[in-house]
Amino acid sequence: MVARRAIVLLSGGLDSATVLAIARSQDYECYALSVEYGQRHRAELDAARRIATALGAHEHRTMRVDLAGIGGSALTDAKLAVPEVLAPGIPVTYVPARNTLFLSLALGWAEVIGAGDIFVGVNALDYSGYPDCRPAFIKAFEQLAQVATKAGVEGGRFQVRAPLIQMSKADIIRAGVSLGVDFGATVSCYQATADGRACAKCDSCRLRAAGFAAANIPDPTAYA
C-alpha cells in the first residue's frame, strides 16, 4: 500500500466536502469518488466535480450504479415523494444498502491504487437516522475489507475514516470553514434544482440550515 493515499467518498454535499478538506489537511493524496446511482438530486454531482478541484483532490472519478433499478427510496424512485415533515424512524429517503455499496466501490478502487484509507462523511449525530451512518456499521465494514481483499489477506490494513461521525452539524460547518471549504458550492438538498438551488424544505436542507444557525455562520446556500 502507498502511505498517505486515500479514497474520499465525495457526494457534493456539505459533509463530504468537509471530509475531503480534512483529508487534504492531513497530507493525504486524495482520490475523490462520486457515485451516480440514479439520485434525483444530480446537481450534487456537478458540485462534487467543482469541490474536488477546489480542494485539491489528486483525481476525481464518478462511477455509475443503477440503484434506481431496485427502487425503494424517495431519492431514487420518482414515484416516492421526498418528505417535508420528518416522521419518526428511518425515513423514506433511506437508500437500501447505499453506504455499503459506496464503500465497496471505494474499496475496489483503493485496492487498485494501493490506498489503505477510505474517508467517508457519515455522521451519527445530526443525521437522518440511517443505519449505515453509525460507528457499528463503519467497524463492520472495516472488518469485511480486511478479509475481502487481496491487499488485506496479504497483510495490508484498510481503515475506514469517518472524521465527522461524532460531530454536530455546527461543528462540521466550523471545521469546514476553518479549512477553506466554500459551502456555497456544495449541494445538500434531496431535490435540488438542476442548477443546484435548494428547496429549504427537505430533511437535508433543514439539518443544514440549522447547522449554519447553530454555528452562527451566514448560510451561503442558494435557495430556489
Place this chain on the structure above:
Amino acid sequence: MVARRAIVLLSGGLDSATVLAIARSQDYECYALSVEYGQRHRAELDAARRIATALGAHEHRTMRVDLAGIGGSALTDAKLAVPEVLAPGIPVTYVPARNTLFLSLALGWAEVIGAGDIFVGVNALDYSGYPDCRPAFIKAFEQLAQVATKAGVEGGRFQVRAPLIQMSKADIIRAGVSLGVDFGATVSCYQATADGRACAKCDSCRLRAAGFAAANIPDPTAYA
C-alpha cells in the same frame, strides 16, 4: 421480511446456476441478480437470462456498475491478458472487491423486496484463490448486513447462503445435474466468444473441465 424469498446472484456460470437450482429446490421464491460490471466475457450475461428462465426464477434483473473504470483486473481491463498458466498466489483475474460489491447490490434489492436470504455461488475448494470466496468473507458480510440495513436494525435477520462453499467442482456438477441444470447453457470462460463458446485455456475453463472429468459426466461445454 417475506419468508422463503431470496436474492440469488447469477453470473451465468456453472456455479451460480447450480445455486439457483438449489434455492429453487428449497422452495425459495428467487430474485436472480446479474451484474454487468465491464467484464470481457459478456456472453455470461446472455447465459444468465436463459438460466433464470429455465430454472424458474421469479424475476431476473441485470444491474450495471462500471468496474472497468477502476481497472486492476484482467477481467475488466483490456490491457491485461487473461493468463493461461496459473501462477501461485491470487491471480490477475481477481476483480478488486467484486463479491463485496455484488453482495451490496443484492443486499439493497433484498431490503426493497423484504428478502432475508442472499444466495451466492462462491467456492473455497476448487477456486482461483480469490479472498472474497472464503467462509471468513461470507461471515463478515453477514455481520455487516445486520448493522447496515433498516431491516437488520429493526430486527430482521439477513443470511448469506453459500451452499457450494465446501464442495468440489465435481460435487457441484453432480448436484446441478441431479437438479436438472443444463450446464451446456452456462458460460464459465473468462474470455468466451460473443456467442458463448469457451477458450478451454483459462483458469476457469480448466477448473470446469477437470470437474466434469472428475464427476465422470460428459462435458457439454461448447468450445471455440
